[in-house]
Amino acid sequence: MPAELTRILPQSVPLSWYLILSAILFSLGVAGFLFRRNIITVFMSIELMLNAVNLTFVAFSYHLKQVDGHIFSFFVMVVAAAEAAVGLAIILTVFKNRSTLEIDEVNSMKL
């Protein structure tokens, strides 16, 4: 089985495949943001977008044979963690005040 697979599969994965995968994951994150109504799910879509970007960073870090991409990715994770903490605290407050987790209910800042 591995022999046939090795014949049809490419020897090495082109870099563009990683990037396209990252693009697809990012778009899925955007789709989730636009379509879902639960605040927490929206937040998780944002985390998905951040992950996709991390993948791009690491891929290019490999391509340029430098470690800076990893550092970037590292900082992104740190910031994402901090943001998750504060964001969830805000969500908790919103839930305490409005007793709803629908993102469309939080719409009083409008013209």
Place this chain on the structure above:
Amino acid sequence: MDALLFLTFAGIAVLCGINLILQTHPISSALSLVGVMGSLAVLYLLLGGAFIAAVQLIVYAGAVMVLFVFVIMLLNAGAERKSSKPAVRAWISLPLIFTFVILLGGLIASRAPADAAVRFGEFTGGTAANIGRALFTAYLLPFEVTSILILIAILGAVVLARKEI
């Protein structure tokens, strides 16, 4: 072997991503997101980022997602109900997203370096020692600043979670 691994885990990542946006209950979405993070960790490994893969699993999947699950269960909101008037109509958003994806993909495909290929083991700079060295020499300032950032985040979270607000 690389290609097989890549395709497998890329597929898992995409499927989990789709599952994230299609599920109605947030818990299911959270677990799908954990799945995505796991697959991405393997992909990082393939790209030579051992440290990053580990950090992804420990911090992201292990801490952040736990926090998410914790909050979901605390709020106990339940599954989403169908709504009559969505804020963004489907007939606008779908074309938008499609355009976005295609544009992005097209750009990447046309601009990406043609001969670049990823083979496992070619890049060995992603070790903890390497990252630690870079972190404490070239990127010292951002490192210290992020510590302050985390401090602020902690303060903010504590203030927000109080009862009087």
Place this chain on the structure above:
Amino acid sequence: MHHLWLIPAFPLAGFLINGIAGRRMPKTAVNIAAVGSVLLSFLWVLKVLAGLGSLEDAYIERYFTWIQSGFVNVSFDFAVDRLTAVMLMIVTGIGLIIHIYATGYMSHEGGYYRFFSFMNLFMFFMLTLVLGANYLVLFVGWEGVGLCSYLLIGFYFLKKSAGDAGKKAFIVNRIGDFGFSLAMFLIMVTFGSLDFGQVFAKAQPMAVEHQAGTVTLICILLMVGAAGKSAQLPLYVWLPDAMEGPTPVSALIHAATMVTAGVYMVARSAPLFNHAPIALDVVAVAGLLTAVMSATIGLTQYDIKKVFAYSTVSQLGYMFLGLGVGAYSAGIFHVMTHAFFKALLFLGAGSVIHALSGEQDLRMMGGLRKKIPVTFITLVCAAVAIAGVPPFSGFMSKDAILLSAHHHHPWMYWVGVITAGMTAFYVFRAIFMCFFGAYRGSAHPHESPVSMTGPLAILALLSLGGGYFNVPQYLEPMFGGQHAPHETTLVLISVMAGAAGILLAFLFYVIKPGLADGLSRAFGPVYRLVYDKYRVDELYDATVVHPIRDGSRLLLWRGFDVGVIDGVVNGAGSVARLIGGGLRHMQSGYIRRYAAWVVVGAIVLLAAAAGMGGQR
């Protein structure tokens, strides 16, 4: 330096004093300021004329450069020559007499100081008009007397008819002024200057235009201006309505001075008119037609002031006839004699009205000759003068004109004779209806005070003896027109026409009073047409006033003002609101919509990156 500027400056001072402080001054102070200023002006005129001698050439005083722009160079000058001298005497002399009369006539009226301030302002402008040494200074006076005419006609401004009459006078005048302005533009372009001396010097060597040319056009436009100011066809319609003003105003402005401004202006432009025989014919025919038409209307009117108003229009026609046939000095002579007897007629009518406490309808008068004898005698003097009875003033001036008319074109003479007959008829009709027969009214007639009868007496003497002032010989060297031979038959015929008119009036209104009504019933439709002033006012209303007003309302107001201008202004607001309403949706409060906008922006950026083909 004779300080000609003092002549108009005295009345201007009177205007300022009465206008600013007159309200708080006692009546005697107002009188002193008003009459005194005109008296001073009159005395200064006498002094200047005595000092200037025979005035073979014009005496010019230049004051300052008024307009200096490119080749347009107009300075503010006053000039005196023989024509100006005659006009100055008329304006200040008759003006003085009428001011004295007005102190008596207006003594019971409200706005006393305002009346005299306007009268003084009028004197200022009229004197500026007469003294001007170029067309533009003349025009300043021209416009100014039009303004004062409006102010004084509408003196009783609480009466709507008075206000309307004032507006009508001013607007119809304006039409004439437009013609005058066009003439001035043409003069400036053709001759390069507006100064009388320069223009006439440049015109002198030009050929006489037997076919229409620039000078003919200039002269016809000048005549349009004169027609507006001097109430000739077709712009005479304001003068009968102007009788809404107080009687001294009718006497001074609409008989003696302002309406003669047109005659003066045409006479002043004689060197130009002499080069355009076509224009002269236009002037003569216009004057003649006006004379005949308004005489016929005057036959039928019952308001004593309206009869005299149409008489004024008719006599002005005579003056223009005289100018048009080349007898400029005869025309100006008639200006002078007409000033005497027409002012007297109006002031006498004012005395009658004052005696009857405001009654103006001839049908309500009668048999007054025993009750107001001084007024009666002075009015009879004026009537015989205007009827052309020799050897009084009217006969001398009218005959000079008629003889020149016959010399020019005989048919003009015959039409003029018929008009003279009609003039005699309607004036004596008024006299007989007013002073003879039984009194048909209900007031208590009383004679007027000396302040009124005094001026009447002076004017009566002037009307009778004014024919001997030798004005034609005095003015002849200036105009050098044709001198008509003296034919006794023609003179006799015109005198007999006048006598026939008087006798007919006597027949109709003293011997057989019912005859006139019988005739008017027999000729019913014709009589009504003439009584309605040939419905000219209605014609103007339908053809000019209504189209302009309705067109204005529809096109300019609804179409342009409301539709376009308001539409643009309101439309700007509506457009702003529309755009705002559209942009409002960008801030709907829905977070996911904001995210959608972000995606749109990202797509735009990606497309730009793809389009630009850069690597960044």
